[in-house]
Amino acid sequence: MIPRQFLITVTLLFALTIAMSVYVWQLRRREIRAPRLTEKTEHVAPPMSGAVEQVTVYVAYDSPGELRAQSISIPLAAGRQQRAEGLLRGLMRIYTAKDSTHPLAPGAEIRGVFLVDPGLAVIDVNSAFVEGQVSGVLPEELTIASLVQTLATNMPGLTRVKILVDGKEQETLAGHADLTAFYDLQQIAELVKGLSPQQ
Amino acid sequence: MLWNSASRRVKVSLYQGAASAGALLFALAVIAAQGVPLSGAPQGQAQSATPTLQSSQPSPNQAVPDQTLPPVQPVPAPPKPLVMIDPAHGGSESGAVLNPTILEKDVTLALARRLRIDLGARGFVAELVRDSDVNLSTDDRAAKTNAAHPALYVCLHATSESGGIGIYTPMLAESGETSGPFVDWNTAQFSFLPASRAAQQEIAGAMQKSGMLARSLTAALRPLGNVTNAAVAVELAPTKADVSQLSAADFQQNISAALANGIAQFLSTSRALR
Numbered sequence: 001m002i003p004r005q006f007l008i009t010v011t012l013l014f015a016l017t018i019a020m021s022v023y024v025w026q027l028r029r030r031e032i033r034a035p036r037l038t039e040k041t042e043h044v045a046p047p048m049s050g051a052v053e054q055v056t057v058y059v060a061y062d063s064p065g066e067l068r069a070q071s072i073s074i075p076l077a078a079g080r081q082q083r084a085e086g087l088l089r090g091l092m093r094i095y096t097a098k099d100s101t102h103p104l105a106p107g108a109e110i111r112g113v114f115l116v117d118p119g120l121a122v123i124d125v126n127s128a129f130v131e132g133q134v135s136g137v138l139p140e141e142l143t144i145a146s147l148v149q150t151l152a153t154n155m156p157g158l159t160r161v162k163i164l165v166d167g168k169e170q171e172t173l174a175g176h177a178d179l180t181a182f183y184d185l186q187q188i189a190e191l192v193k194g195l196s197p198q199q
Numbered sequence: 200m201l202w203n204s205a206s207r208r209v210k211v212s213l214y215q216g217a218a219s220a221g222a223l224l225f226a227l228a229v230i231a232a233q234g235v236p237l238s239g240a241p242q243g244q245a246q247s248a249t250p251t252l253q254s255s256q257p258s259p260n261q262a263v264p265d266q267t268l269p270p271v272q273p274v275p276a277p278p279k280p281l282v283m284i285d286p287a288h289g290g291s292e293s294g295a296v297l298n299p300t301i302l303e304k305d306v307t308l309a310l311a312r313r314l315r316i317d318l319g320a321r322g323f324v325a326e327l328v329r330d331s332d333v334n335l336s337t338d339d340r341a342a343k344t345n346a347a348h349p350a351l352y353v354c355l356h357a358t359s360e361s362g363g364i365g366i367y368t369p370m371l372a373e374s375g376e377t378s379g380p381f382v383d384w385n386t387a388q389f390s391f392l393p394a395s396r397a398a399q400q401e402i403a404g405a406m407q408k409s410g411m412l413a414r415s416l417t418a419a420l421r422p423l424g425n426v427t428n429a430a431v432a433v434e435l436a437p438t439k440a441d442v443s444q445l446s447a448a449d450f451q452q453n454i455s456a457a458l459a460n461g462i463a464q465f466l467s468t469s470r471a472l473r
Binding site: 062063064065066134135136137138139141144172174175176177178181183184186187190191194195 | 288292294295296303356357358359360361362363365367370371372385414415416417418419420421432434436
């Protein structure tokens with residue numbers, strides 16, 4: 001004969017198991033229904049530090065397909081390389097804002113700018129930058145001309161710019177603009193003239 | 200007496216016969232020396248002995264070339280200029296997704312086919328770099344174009360951003376290293392830039408004449424820099440936010456007609472300058 005205490009214990013344990021199963025099932029359903037954050041969208045770059053300066057950046061406008069010079073005030077470090085990074089990160093804040101005239105993906109960022117030799121700058125962007133880029137000759141040119149001309153205006157002595165994605169060379173920005181070559185600053189200046197608002 | 204007269208007659212006859220035979224032989228010798236063909240002689244011997252006579256008086260039945268006049272060569276018609284049309288992207292590489300149902304590779308192919316017809320109607324020969332939905336690398340496109348030696352290469356693109364129609368020439372700062380007939384692949388276009396810019400101007404002018412917003416710009420866009428002929432890229436853009444316009448037949452027809460006018464103007468001008 002089975003002892004009474006043993007029967008009571010087994011029954012309680014069985015009831016507890018059922019209750020736990022129902023609870024876990026409910027938790028799983030709630031997790032499936034909740035919106036999932038698939039990617040980190042906020043910037044991971046360190047905050048800019050240094051004295052606030054007024055600089056000219058070149059901002060792309062998709063709708064008329066133009067590039068316009070614009071003055072902004074941003075903190076810039078004294079070092080040449082940090083200054084270049086600060087300039088382009090200031091530009092990124094304009095493009096990732098809600099009412100951007102040339103929207104890029106929220107996670108788009110400048111990973112770094114390297115001044116390899118006196119005339120060459122290498123801009124390293126992340127993969128979110130490329131994934132959020134609108135495909136087309138003109139939209140891609142606007143992005144590149146905006147980055148390169150902003151650097152050229154504020155960093156005297158540069159002659160060429162190379163663009164990498166996640167530290168590696170990529171064929172095109174989004175299917176059109178060639179990223180295998182170096183961008184000559186004189187050629188970009190000519191392009192910027194053609195992209196400027198017509199008087 | 201009788202015998203004497205008879206023998207004299209015989210002698211006279213013999214002399215006369217000998218004289219006649221001599222005269223005949225002399226005549227034959229003269230005739231042979233002048234080369235008149237004898238009816239019984241083999242024809243080959245007579246022809247070989249008298250080439251000048253034969254050539255000056257040809258028999259109507261003989262197909263002998265007339266050596267007195269220079270041969271008349273038929274003047275070949277000038278070759279029609281070839282235009283190479285390259286619908287960008289294709290196959291698994293769809294280009295820009297203009298909207299969920301319209302892909303750039305389809306828009307460019309449809310426009311390229313229209314342009315081929317429009318150029319044909321204007322008397323030019325046009326070929327497509329791709330005439331189906333296939334993958335082609337930019338190097339393959341340039342190699343195919345360079346092998347065909349066209350008068351003009353036109354690469355077609357499309358975008359969803361409404362910034363007007365862009366007419367692009369390659370963005371090349373300087374020529375690469377050249378060694379004899381070998382040129383740097385990445386800057387092979389460099390010496391053809393003046394011709395490319397002339398084509399760009401004519402096309403942009405024709406677009407503006409048709410009431411379209413067209414801009415002349417430069418672009419770092421493959422394979423423009425690898426083409427060894429006049430080369431331009433044309434990017435379609437909707438006139439307003441409605442991207443479906445890009446695949447509409449009437450919109451494409453207007454663009455194609457304006458493009459064909461500009462190309463025809465460029466080819467006529469460049470032919471006149473040659």
